[in-house]
Amino acid sequence: MDAGLKRELEEKVYVGERLTRADGEALYASDDLAWLGRLAHHRRTEKNGDRVMFNVNRHLNLTNVCTASCAYCSFQRKPGEKAAYTMRVKQAVEKALEMKDEQLTELHIVNGLHPTLPWKYYPRVLRALKEALPDVSLKCFTATEVQWFEKISGLPADEILDELIDAGLASLTGGGAEIFDWEIRQQIVDHDCHWEDWSRIHRLAHEKGLRTPATMLYGHIEEPRHRVDHVMRLRELQDETGGFVVFIPLRYQHDFHDSADGIVRNRIQAKTTMASPAESLKTFAVSRLMLDNFDHVKCFWVMHGLSVAQLSLNFGVDDLDGSVVEYKITHDADSYGTPDTMHREDLLTLIQDAGFRPVERNTRYEVVREFDAPMSLADRRREPQQVWA
Numbered sequence: 405m406d407a408g409l410k411r412e413l414e415e416k417v418y419v420g421e422r423l424t425r426a427d428g429e430a431l432y433a434s435d436d437l438a439w440l441g442r443l444a445h446h447r448r449t450e451k452n453g454d455r456v457m458f459n460v461n462r463h464l465n466l467t468n469v470c471t472a473s474c475a476y477c478s479f480q481r482k483p484g485e486k487a488a489y490t491m492r493v494k495q496a497v498e499k500a501l502e503m504k505d506e507q508l509t510e511l512h513i514v515n516g517l518h519p520t521l522p523w524k525y526y527p528r529v530l531r532a533l534k535e536a537l538p539d540v541s542l543k544c545f546t547a548t549e550v551q552w553f554e555k556i557s558g559l560p561a562d563e564i565l566d567e568l569i570d571a572g573l574a575s576l577t578g579g580g581a582e583i584f585d586w587e588i589r590q591q592i593v594d595h596d597c598h599w600e601d602w603s604r605i606h607r608l609a610h611e612k613g614l615r616t617p618a619t620m621l622y623g624h625i626e627e628p629r630h631r632v633d634h635v636m637r638l639r640e641l642q643d644e645t646g647g648f649v650v651f652i653p654l655r656y657q658h659d660f661h662d663s664a665d666g667i668v669r670n671r672i673q674a675k676t677t678m679a680s681p682a683e684s685l686k687t688f689a690v691s692r693l694m695l696d697n698f699d700h701v702k703c704f705w706v707m708h709g710l711s712v713a714q715l716s717l718n719f720g721v722d723d724l725d726g727s728v729v730e731y732k733i734t735h736d737a738d739s740y741g742t743p744d745t746m747h748r749e750d751l752l753t754l755i756q757d758a759g760f761r762p763v764e765r766n767t768r769y770e771v772v773r774e775f776d777a778p779m780s781l782a783d784r785r786r787e788p789q790q791v792w793a
């Protein structure tokens with residue numbers, strides 16, 4: 405990058421001036437990863453100091469049966485397929501109760517777009533879960549699922565959300581966003597919830613007092629300009645509603661191994677590679693710099709591995725998700741040997757080893773508990789460091 409432009413971008417970041425679309429594209433064009441990290445770390449430290457937030461959550465997928473066949477998805481199954489499943493309300497509660505120990509504070513629930521389950525099933529599950537786990541926040545459903553509920557119920561999202569909130573919904577999830585740009589979206593998404601509906605449903609949720617996350621699936625067939633476009637749309641919506649709590653870049657994953665039935669469902673892997681760790685760190689950094697009105701940027705370690713998750717804390721990230729017993733949607737496609745279980749103690753060590761102070765939060769990003777700051781580097785050097793896979 406031209407030295408003058410570099411200086412100009414630095415100045416904008418240090419005086420807190422909003423970056424433009426062209427600035428975002430210029431940042432992606434830079435190969436100076438250390439410089440990008442320094443800028444993003446400056447912005448991250450201004451907003452969050454040396455804190456790294458986490459919460460103790462579990463993921464639950466009520467059904468993997470889906471009418472859609474998104475090109476990147478290795479989770480969905482069609483009715484009658486061997487590995488297709490749908491939980492009865494009672495089973496969902498039993499499964500959630502199995503996760504009850506370890507001071508669980510949040511259940512994260514996303515599902516396929518089931519062709520025949522009635523809409524009423526969903527609030528019924530939420531009511532039963534809330535009754536069984538009254539202290540656990542229910543963060544459930546993508547905007548895509550809410551739009552699906554509109555279709556199967558004939559009700560508007562307004563009434564759908566009211567009923568879900570009445571049943572115990574604390575937040576929507578941030579999924580279904582993928583990449584909003586239509587040129588890319590039409591090649592990877594196989595349902596009709598696009599930017600207009602995704603933003604409509606999150607706007608509505610914010611109006612009703614919910615605070616929601618927003619995601620972006622990157623590292624497939626999109627280009628950096630599509631990532632910039634994606635965060636610009638989110639930034640504009642956040643200016644309007646202020647209801648997003650966090651931005652989560654999700655790294656697209658190949659389907660390395662055949663699933664139990666031998667079918668490889670991911671249809672875009674022949675057209676693309678996966679984002680390298682350097683590209684992931686760049687994406688965290690540019691996202692942090694562009695999204696000046698988002699308080700938090702999260703690294704979902706399941707998709708990045710633990711070493712990149714630690715590094716990401718120096719590239720704009722201040723939130724690690726999570727403490728996960730089961731996570732199916734990417735783990736069906738993961739062959740990194742990334743563990744699918746992390747507990748509170750593991751997370752504390754991971755964060756402190758990276759030099760940051762862990763803070764446990766709830767679904768609304770309110771502080772639940774603050775932990776000790778890490779030992780000084782000098783003290784830490786006196787004892788062997790743990791190596792994370």
Ligand code: SF4
Nearest residue numbers: 470472474477480516
């Ligand atoms: S990403 Fe979601 S909507 Fe798309 S096929 Fe997979 S489960 Fe279905």
